[in-house]
Amino acid sequence: MTDVLIVGAGPTGLTLACDLARRGVAVRILERSPRYPRSSRSKGPNARSLEVLEDLGVVDAVLAAGSAPLPMRKYRDGSAVAEADPYAECSPTPDAPYDRGRLIAQWRLEEILRDRLASYGVHVELGAEVVGIAQGATAVTAELADGSRAVARYAVGCDGGHSSVRKLLGVPFDGKTDEEQVMVCGDVEITPGVLDRGVWHQWFDEDGAVMLCPVPGTRAGWWFQSGPERDAAGRAVAPCLEGFRRLFARHTRLPGEHLTEATLLSTYRVNVRMVDRYRVGRVFLAGDAAHVHAVAGGLGMNTGIQDAHNLGWKLAQVVRGRAEPELLDTYEEERLPVAAWTLDLTSARLRATLEAIRKPGGGLDSAITSETAGLDRGYRWSSLSRPGREDRDLRSGDRAPDAPCRAAATGTPTRLFHTFAGPHFTVLGFGARSARALEEAATTHGDAVRAYRVYGPGDDRAVSAPTGGPDGLHDDEGHARSAYGVEEDTVVVIRPDNHVGLIAEAGDTLAVRQYLDALDRAPRRDRTGTADMVDGARKG
The missing domain is CATH 3.40.30.20 (Phenol hydroxylase, C-terminal dimerisation domain)
Structure with a gap:
C-alpha cells in the first residue's frame, strides 16, 4: 500500500507528487493517457506559481525554457492599430521577485516537473485509467481499467474538468456552460518569417477574431485561438486544418497556406463550475477536477498548482504522524473560497475583454490585472491563521514576502x-x-x-x-x-x-x-x- 495515490499527471498532479516525494511520502501517480500529451494549452505559470516552482527547485529550468510575456499587437481589418505591454509598469521588488509570469508550453512545464519527480525515484504510470473507487477506514482502493487495483492511505483526483474521480465520488459540479461563447483552439505551425515572433498577434474584426501567440522553444509553433466557423444554421463547426487556414486568411489577410500544420484541435466553451466540497473521506480533488472557469487572466493551471502546494504539506504531516488528521480539513477550508473568488474574477475579466475588443485597439491585455498575478491571495479566514494586530498590512494567512x-x-x-x-x-x-x-x-x-x-x-x-x-x-x-x-x-x-x-x-x-x-x-x-x-x- 502506498501513502498517496494521485490520479492525473498534469501540472496539478505533478506539483503535488513532487511536493510529497521530497517530504519522504510514498506516492504513485497515474495518467489515463497512454502517452504524454504535447498540447501547449496553458500559457504558463503566473508570478505566484513561479514562487511555488522555486520552492520545488525547478524555477530556473522553467525560466530557461520559457520567455517573458510578450507585448500584444492588435489589428483591425488586417492592419495593426495598437500595441500594449500589460507589464510595462511592473518591476521586481524586494518582497516579490517575480513581477510577471512566464510563457511556456504546458507540455514543456510537465516535462520539467516529471524530471524533478524522477529525481525522487517516482515515475508517472501511463495508460492507467481509474474506473472505480472504494474507501475503508484506513485506505482507498482504486480499480483500474485493466482489472488491477491500487491501494493507498489517501487519494487525490487531479484529472481535469472531466474528472473520473469526481464523478465516481458523486460530487456535483455546479455551474453553467455558455454556449454562445465558443472558441476553437490548437497548436499550429506558420511559415517562419511571416509573423514577428516577438509579439502576441490579435486580430479583432466585426465578424470574428484570431489570436496567435508564439510557443517558446519552437521555430514555427504558435498557439491558435479563434471564434469558430459556423454552418448555415449558425452552429459552430468542428475545428480542422482547412478551417484554421480559412480563419487565418480572413483575419490576417495573409495566404492561408502559411498555416502549415494544426494539431491538438479542440472546441472550447466557457464553463464556470466548481464543486461544493474538496474532500470525500480519504479522497481529495484538486485543480480542474474541482473548478473550471473562463480562460481570461490565465488562472486555470495556476489555481491547480496552488491547490497542490496547499495540500501537499498537510498530507505529508498527517501521513508521517506529525499532525492530527483534522489538519486535512483545512485544505477545503482554505482553497474552496479561493476557487469561488477565481470564478468571479475570471468571469469579470472575460466581460471586460469582450467589451474592450468591440473597439479598435482593444485586446487580451484587458484580462490582466494585479489580481491575476496571484500574489494577493491568502487565508486570513483560516483556522490555521492565528489572530493578531488588525492594523498590520501583513497578517496571518497572507503570502509570506521575500527579502x-x-x-x-x-x-x-x-x-x-x-x-x-x-x-x-x-x-x-x-x-x-x-x-x-x-x-x-x-x-x-x-x-x-x-x-x-x-x-x-x-x-x-x-x-x-x-x-x-x-x-x-x-x-x-x-x-x-x-x-x-x-x-x-x-x-x-x-x-x-x-x-x-x-x-x-x-x-x-x-x-x-x-x-x-x-x-x-x-x-x-x-x-x-x-x-x-x-x-x-x-x-x-
Whole structure:
C-alpha cells in the first residue's frame, strides 16, 4: 500500500507528487493517457506559481525554457492599430521577485516537473485509467481499467474538468456552460518569417477574431485561438486544418497556406463550475477536477498548482504522524473560497475583454490585472491563521514576502525565499527577545523547523549559531523588517507552503510553541493537547 495515490499527471498532479516525494511520502501517480500529451494549452505559470516552482527547485529550468510575456499587437481589418505591454509598469521588488509570469508550453512545464519527480525515484504510470473507487477506514482502493487495483492511505483526483474521480465520488459540479461563447483552439505551425515572433498577434474584426501567440522553444509553433466557423444554421463547426487556414486568411489577410500544420484541435466553451466540497473521506480533488472557469487572466493551471502546494504539506504531516488528521480539513477550508473568488474574477475579466475588443485597439491585455498575478491571495479566514494586530498590512494567512539578506555565518547574499524553500516550517525572529522562541523551536522540532534570527541595522550580530540552534540572517537594508511590518521584537512562523501562520510578540513563546506543536508533533517527546489549537480554532 502506498501513502498517496494521485490520479492525473498534469501540472496539478505533478506539483503535488513532487511536493510529497521530497517530504519522504510514498506516492504513485497515474495518467489515463497512454502517452504524454504535447498540447501547449496553458500559457504558463503566473508570478505566484513561479514562487511555488522555486520552492520545488525547478524555477530556473522553467525560466530557461520559457520567455517573458510578450507585448500584444492588435489589428483591425488586417492592419495593426495598437500595441500594449500589460507589464510595462511592473518591476521586481524586494518582497516579490517575480513581477510577471512566464510563457511556456504546458507540455514543456510537465516535462520539467516529471524530471524533478524522477529525481525522487517516482515515475508517472501511463495508460492507467481509474474506473472505480472504494474507501475503508484506513485506505482507498482504486480499480483500474485493466482489472488491477491500487491501494493507498489517501487519494487525490487531479484529472481535469472531466474528472473520473469526481464523478465516481458523486460530487456535483455546479455551474453553467455558455454556449454562445465558443472558441476553437490548437497548436499550429506558420511559415517562419511571416509573423514577428516577438509579439502576441490579435486580430479583432466585426465578424470574428484570431489570436496567435508564439510557443517558446519552437521555430514555427504558435498557439491558435479563434471564434469558430459556423454552418448555415449558425452552429459552430468542428475545428480542422482547412478551417484554421480559412480563419487565418480572413483575419490576417495573409495566404492561408502559411498555416502549415494544426494539431491538438479542440472546441472550447466557457464553463464556470466548481464543486461544493474538496474532500470525500480519504479522497481529495484538486485543480480542474474541482473548478473550471473562463480562460481570461490565465488562472486555470495556476489555481491547480496552488491547490497542490496547499495540500501537499498537510498530507505529508498527517501521513508521517506529525499532525492530527483534522489538519486535512483545512485544505477545503482554505482553497474552496479561493476557487469561488477565481470564478468571479475570471468571469469579470472575460466581460471586460469582450467589451474592450468591440473597439479598435482593444485586446487580451484587458484580462490582466494585479489580481491575476496571484500574489494577493491568502487565508486570513483560516483556522490555521492565528489572530493578531488588525492594523498590520501583513497578517496571518497572507503570502509570506521575500527579502534580500545575508547569511550571518558566511556573509553570503541570500533571500528569505531560499530559507523557506524545502519541506519545513520557518521561524523568523526579529530582535533580541526572540532568542528563546527560536532556540526552543529549533531544538524541539529538529529538521521540521528552520529558525533564523534576523539582525537589522545596528543590532548585535551573531557570527555563527550554536549547534542545533537558530541560524542568523543580516537584514542590512531593512527589507525583511519592512515586508513583515516589524516595529518591535517579533516572531513570525512561516508555513511549509510559504504563507504566514503566526505573527507574535517576541516574548510570547507559548503562542509559538502551541502553533508549531499543533502542526508538527515532534516524535521525540509526548505532547498532550497538541491538536487543541486546530480543534479549538475549527470550533470557533
